[in-house]
Amino acid sequence: MFNFFISKKIIYDTFIDLGTANTLIYKKGLGTLINEPSIIAYDKRNGEKQIAVGKQALHMQGKAPSFIEVKTPLADGMVHDISLAQTLVKELLRGGKSFIKDTFIQRRGIIISVPSDSTKIEKSAFFEVARAVGSGEILLVEEPLAAAVGAGLDVWNPEGKLVVDVGCGITESVLISMGETVNFKSIRKGGESCSQEIIQYFRNHYDFLISKSTAEILKQQTSIQNLKKSHKTKIPGFSLRTKLPSTLEFDYLEIAKILLIFANQILNLVEETLENSPPELVGDLYHTGILLTGGGTLIDGLSEYLQFKLNIPVIESSEPLNGVVFGNLKISEIQHLFPALKALKDF
Ligand SMILES: Nc1ncnc2c1ncn2[C@@H]1O[C@H](COP(=O)(O)OP(=O)(O)OP(=O)(O)O)[C@@H](O)[C@H]1O
Structure with missing residues (x-):
């Protein structure tokens, strides 16, 4: 068991969001040191x-x-290769000037976020990666809670708040009240699964291979609104029929249908969370709304679709990609308000 002692005297000044797609490291006083692909x-x-x-x-x-x-080093939101993840953060920081060499900084505390759905072993992997960054105290904070604070939600009051965090490899729907997770559901798939579905679609329907970056661009250019409006375009790739590089004409509606399947998986996740939660807290959501955060929520039209289906206000985070580190920065200043953080000390 790791020895955590959460005291107001510990100054947490380094905040890590180690994600499947992106790694962010923020240092109080210096700002964002690292914002790079993992x-x-x-x-x-x-x-x-x-x-x-x-x-x-x-x-x-x-x-x-x-x-x-x-x-x-990460897959489905979790660290699957600790040593590789340690190398990643150390090498990224080495490019980030003299941070690692500053022993005074190393003695300060680090907050690293973990998915709500992580097991003890998975949490300890995140802990080990933070240990590679510095030798001070390490505090684990659940990502959706940090993202909610980073987006400016008042998570301390006794009111239900639902956070839907769609990352690259994991999607979590978390009900929070009084600074604690009351209920959550998750699926170990996120934005990456949409890109893979798009690649698979062109292979299966057109015998046409496209790159991951082309799939990513298509995902970002497609809206799931106006599903009846046709809009054709061409993409580069490789034809398995002619065995030659080629372009292919298709309709954005085809991509929209793939994204809509993912939107419905998110919808099901939210419905399952609400079904098993205290009705008083669920009732609060009619005025507190649902917060969408994480890069995967940037699918155009997703918030409108969920709001229409759930009949609950859906709010897009102003910081979908940086909310976790910004939230942990705020949390470092008000740790005593978070009983949930103390609960993580015995993971
Ligand atoms: N404009 C956009 N439209 C749709 N998806 C987007 C957009 N911008 C980023 N994404 C997706 O967001 C995901 C990355 O989001 P984020 O950085 O929050 O994930 P992560 O924290 O690295 O992953 P995880 O939390 O699952 O470990 C990628 O799958 C990316 O394709």
Whole structure:
């Protein structure tokens, strides 16, 4: 068991959001030190030599020769390779000036966020990654709670607040009251699964291969509103029929239908959360609304769709990608208000 002692005297000044797609590290007084993709590229010749991290490594994905391997330390929202994740944060910080060398900073506290759905073992993996950043106290805070605080929600009062956090690899629907998680449901899929579905769709329906970055662009350009309005476009790729590079004409409506399937999975998750929650807190949502956060909620038309289906106000976070670190910054200033944080000390 890890020894946590949560005291008002500990100054937590470093905040880590280690995500499947993106890693953010924020330092009080310095601002955002790191905001980079969670990805590392290795040269497999003569043993494994790390050659790029973050954005540089992302640019190599799918384009590098076969001796370069691009790896991600997280999958489905969880750390699946601790040592790789430690290397990622250390190397990203090494590019972030002298942060690691500052021993005074290292003795201060670090807050790292974890999915609400993580097991003890999964939490301890996040803990080990934070340990690679500094030797001070480490506090774990659930991501949706931090994101809610980061978005400016008053989570302390005895009123139900529902946070829907759609990341790259995990989607969580969490009911919060008085600074604690009352109920949650999650699925271990997020924005990444939509991109994979888009790639699969073109392969299955057109024998046409597209890159992950093309799928990502299509996802960001498609709206799930106006599902009757046709809008055709062309994309580059590789035809399995002609065995040649080619372009393909298709309708954005086809992508919208794929995104709508994901929107309905989010809708089901919210409905399941509400079904098993105290009715008093659920009733509060008619005026507190549902907060959408995480990069996956940026699907155009998602908030309107959920609001229409649930008949509850749906609010888009002003900080869908940075809300977790900003929330933990605020939490570091008011720790004594969070009984839930103390509960995490015995994970
Ligand atoms: N404009 C956009 N439209 C649709 N999806 C988007 C948009 N911008 C980003 N995304 C998606 O957001 C996801 C990344 O979000 P985020 O950074 O919150 O995830 P993460 O914290 O890394 O992942 P997780 O919490 O699952 O570990 C990616 O799947 C990305 O495709």
